[in-house]
Amino acid sequence: MQVKIVAERCQGHGMCNMVCPSVFKYDDDGFGYVVPGLEQVPANLADDVSLAEIQCPERAIVIES
């Protein structure tokens, strides 16, 4: 599973960080990014990353499996 945040869509609602803080963090301007190295999602975090994708109000998270 590959995950990314489409920067143009992200508005910094923070849902992904609440659901899966180890993969999704914030930059200084308050927008989300995927922690480098975790774009290829570890199996034990796959469910949380999927939930983050579903919950994102701006649909800014894209998963490719």
Added chain:
Amino acid sequence: MARRRRLNEALSAAREYDPYTSEWLEQEFETYALLREELPIARVESRGRTERGDTGGSWLLTRYDDSCAMLSDTDTFSSQASSYPERPWIPQAIDPPAHTAYRRILNKWFTPDAMTAMEPHLEQFAGELLDKMLEKDEFDFVADFADPFPTVIFCELFGFPLEDYPQLMDWKNTLMHSSDGHGRGRALALAKAEELGIELDDDGEIPQDRLVEIWSNTGAALYEYFGKLLETRRQAPQQDMISWLIDAEYEGERPLTEEELLDTLFLMFMAGLDTVASALGLIVKTFAEQPDKRREFVALMDDSRRLMLAIEELVRYNAIVLLPRRVTRPVEFDGVRFHVEDQVSCPTMAANRDPEQFENPDEIIFDRVPNRHMGFGHGPHRCLGLHLARRELRIALVQLHRRLPDYELHPDHEPELFGGMKGASSLWLRKA
């Protein structure tokens, strides 16, 4: 025939649409559902409360998808949509790209990490207020908790001196709640009307076209207050947001001008002193009326993951904000032709109850997934303070229900509700 009748009812509802009263709240969700089915983009005749100009009508969006599309398209739908006491508020009434630059400054103050650092203080202050409130067997939850908890915290964060707190709340209530069913707001506006020599109409109300004088007068007092506060902080900086704004740089190039500082303070003041208080009052009212849901919440609240989802669902269910926009260019929107200067309003409470997006939208489902609700807005203008708001709601609701899992509406005191940017201005409860 039944179909035609329903369409006619929708047309009438659109014509009579006025969300700025407490009576409106009695049938708001039925009316939004009717409009969503029959006239999802409805031409409404507004009372011209916040709109530029006065008598012009506007459009009302009740579908979730339409609302998302509108709020994301800031080129077509400008946020500079109301009349303002002095100038448009920063950043709420500013469009990108300037909006992006202002938000970049403000976002840094409201990061999740910064808000998490406040949690011990939030816990402690919530506990203090609740312990005091619960010394009584019956109490006004809004007066004793929902109002002071988020607003005092906000004043501290911002750097508004706490001795000015009652005055600040009075200014806020005069500006935001002069005629929407808010008792204190109405009393303040009437007193101001007398002071300004404004005659009441035959119903004893302040005429709509004179309300603007009350707003201007109050807005001017507030601007003067902010000006003095800025001067004080320039002399003696503190660890607060005002001092930090004074030092902030626009695009890393220049400090904010005096006008920019004032317009930012004004918006922070309007947004920070009302929203969480309103949401808290409505959520606890919901829990008083739906004891089964309250018990479900109490049973899940020690599970941090379920609690996180539950707070989102409560915000979805109790959305309070109407989001106005102004059309900047002729555009066809799902077959409807919007003209330049048309007003478009997106009530988040309507979008959040769209069955196309939320199954059983009128039911609280604590573990609802997906829950891409609009309670904190959508697009570039999404609520700046949402990381603080979420923490305040979570801490307030958990602390309250740890101390008091069972309560009911007081039989002798009706809740006092207000429309518009809606909420509860009084909510008497008693221990069950």
